Amino acid sequence: MTWKTEWKKWSNHKELPSELKKQMNNMTEREREDAFYKQLKFGTGGMRGELGAGPNRMNIYTVRKVTVGLSAYIQENGEEAKKRGVVIAYDSRHGSAEFALEAAKTLGVHGIKSYVFDELRPTPELSFAVRYLRAYAGIMITASHNPAEYNGYKVYGEDGAQLPPATADVIVTHMNEIENELLLEVKEERELLRQHLVSYIGENLDQVYLDYVKGLQLNKDAATTNLHIVYTPLHGTGQKLVPEALQNYGFQHITIVDEQKNPDPNFPTVSAPNPEEAQAFQRAIQYGKQANADLLLATDPDADRLGIAVKNNSGDYVLLTGNQTGALLLHYMLAQKQEKGMLADNSVMLKTIVTSELGRAIAQNYGVQTVDTLIGFKYIAEKIEKYRREEAKTFQFGYEESYGYLIGDFVRDKDAIQAAVMIAEAAAYHKQQGMTLYDGLIQLYEAYGYYKEALTSFTLKGKDGAEQISRIVSQFREHPPAELAGVAVEKIEDYQSGKRINLLTAQQEVIDLLSSNVLKFWLQDGSWFAIRPSGTEPKVKFYFGVKEVTQNRREKRLEEIQSTVMGAVENMIYN
Template sequence: MNMTWKTEWTKWSTHSELSSKLKKQMNEMIESEREDAFYKQLEFGTGGMRGELGAGPNRMNIYTIRKVTAGLAKYIEENGTEAKKRGVVIAYDSRHGSAEFALEAAKTLGAHGIKSYVFQELRPTPELSFAVRYLRAYAGIMITASHNPSEYNGYKVYGEDGAQLPPAAADVIVTHMNEIENELLLEIKDERELLSQNLVSYIGENLDQVYLDYVKGLQLNKDVANLHIVYTPLHGTGQTLMPQALQNTGFQHITIVDEQRNPGPHFSTVASPNPEEAQAFQLAIKYGKETGADLLLATDPDADRLGVAIRNNNGEYILLTGNQTGALLLYYMLSQKQEKGILPDNSVMLKTIVTSELGRAIAEDYGVQTVDTLTGFKYIAEKIDEYKKKGTKTFQFGYEESYGYLIGDFVRDKDAVQAAVMIAEAAAYYKQKRMTLYDGLIELYEKYGYYKESLTSFTLKGKDGAEQISHIVNKFREHPPTEIVGVAVEKIEDYQSGKRTNLLTAQQERMDLPSSNVLKFWLQDGSWFAIRPSGTEPKVKFYFGVRQGTENESKERLKEVKASVINLVKKI
């Protein structure tokens, strides 16, 4: 869609029904802010859309919500009357505008005669995924910006399988969005009218109980009462389900971080509500020291990501990386299932291409196949669906380095509630053996090697930033490095072309994955780094992974590889 920001600005500023709040925001913008807010439509991709709140087509507001929902409605209409009747489940988190946006989506769907099931109160993303499947809805909408700062909100779309939409379906929605000439004039229906026509139904506690019963069914060991847990929902949706999920599975000593218990859009006690960051755990660590907790848990605002902190051998709390938590979960589940004789021969573990190789080593040890997917849990969900339909493999676990895990496939997205219950169960298991999760992690490293990973992001906002991100990736694609700190680059995997090239033998082979703008470089010593532009934020991400014989060797190697690659970026 060709857009000139001044034309769009005029269209919005002269719209008679624009709210006073949006008009005020527009009047306060300086010219560069106006250009950024009005020069394009907020992008909708396979991760949905996410952006800063405010006026303009490149911001999150009721009009961009209506536009994307109208695109979704057209997509549903194309799939027939039955799809419209099955309808859409809508959930939302604690952010600014989330409840309003959820209702605007329902009112827009209602204008197309499409049924909506709207959660009465905020709920986690994994429950939205579960609800789509359980209610046999045709689609789902989650209003959330995950762990982004408070000035952001977002919109994720789920298909009938409970997974985020694959690229082909997302492209159809974008096509329909592009056909809309003026999002300010889209038709919506009144809430009361929709309720009277049974085009909106409110859902809540009954569904909670069904979901929690499924979570309880994942238990492998029930002797967990002695474990002491501190949990923080970071002002998000986790408070609605997490305490009950832990209690249902036998945990009796659960302390909630009181200052972060209640949902709130400002996330006032943290710089960012991101459980990947140490500052988000400051209060939980304080509570942990006061209570002597064995395990600290934190979830992001929509409770799909889980952060974990454990005591090291010095008694200090340390944060686990997503890769470390994933490895501990995988090892615990596979070892327990093998011991109980319930690990199928055709088991499979799914991970993304930028997730640690430690998981592959663990899975291989238990005769479990590892399958790599592109980054994004929708690709893991796609594989689960494929295996389910074919009956060829039995899914055991899926995870990604960015703190997302899935155990039970009754949800088809990352699920912090499931993961919290299982990592707590693993901690209780080790405690019975007079060990900590930290002891268990060191055992894994001693057995499989010291795998270390890291991530560096470059944030480049605005029109120029997007062009610079593209330039950085293209530079590595067109002029790839042949060595990093004296070690030859052995293979390059270009997920856009679908080719894996061995630089040492000049041989090429195809990779059986969808096209994606990602590059991965493998060094001769097994180290690797990958480059991936974010699909939802103005960032380009650099991932790094190494494996050495000792922790110090791994730390040093990781530091060297990372510094060398970043130096290359700075020269571009």
């Protein structure tokens, strides 16, 4: 079926909302093709896309279609699965509340119960609620830290984690059986309420979740320190829980960035609500200077990612990367647990294959095993569940370079609320010792080596962009570099074929992970870079990591590798 056939089908649909009709009428030919040439992709990260008309956009019809696929999967697992039902939460984005209700109205047609949050809530609370209510699945309506024109739909399994590939494939199979998403049936809300197929949940669950977070506290004395915190929810869901969680830990000096406190789908004070980017911290830094704050915190719209800024030795605020924050959290928690005799002999720390190697060095120093996973927090959650079932290892911490951290496994996704209170506790502890978190980070580098990582990405939208991304990855896979910036490439890890090849010895090893379209190149000096097409955005991402004996040598080495790789990529794109 061509895009023009799909366009005509949507144009002729009499019940199409007026807003979508207006958008269709205003589309250019190129915009029409991009919106109608394919179905918005659903995978292990759910689906995410620009809002608008067409099967390749987020709208009520794409939401209904994936929900029918989920419903079919639940029905295959019997009546008990239907009765256990689905928890549904949503963030502050355009259409989020409407899409959440559309999902419940679609599930109801199939006799599946929904527990819908009465207001916007963070993603980690959705994960917690699935586990706490013993639901069979969860739905989170969010586009995480993407710009305002995006929204998305994430599905969680009964363990509270995002779906593994096999389950996602089942849902996609059922979606592909749907001939016309425009004709899918939904039930009205009042009928769902009458039949007890919808229950609204809210504050009672908030308090249970916050009690669990309080239970993670390691050092109650630290909160008595006169620590000043500035927090911004970046117009998202974090305002619901982060301030109260900090207060529960005993922190009293908390300043909220007023202009960014209230939910707003347009995110008017930032170019993108992404705590990974410096522009998102501009107002928090202004507030920090006024309050002479020790710690600045920012969460993305669904409050699963946390960014922080701390004072350096000059008294200026510097933003820490996800790798740096993760290293500080890991070191603080392991040191505290070891001191208190709480560190189990079979402890494990989980990180992704593109997360800094500094975490491995820290964990090893405390006798904690490090296990690498594929990119995506669902793989960390999958390992946690496996270790729980087998009683094989004790989970201590999980993190990824993209500002996601998990401390307590009562949630099975990255959790910015947990991370916010623990990094505040770590900051307070350091302040008791006459140090800042920045001082603590420098101590880690002096003890373990000067690690540094970087991420560069290209956004290539539309059909042409997707083809270009595929060509870039294929070029590196089929014609790998033999050396970079004067250093030989020693190993290539191809996570799609599942092979690790040593170029110097010609030895091959099997990578014991699921297949994923990721390439990683290790240089002889321990530096590395990786290539990965994003599963949820029209991007190809390039990750870099180095370790040196001094900060200056670190900066130089990283710049050499990064510029060499990105120069080659730019030639592929523009020549």
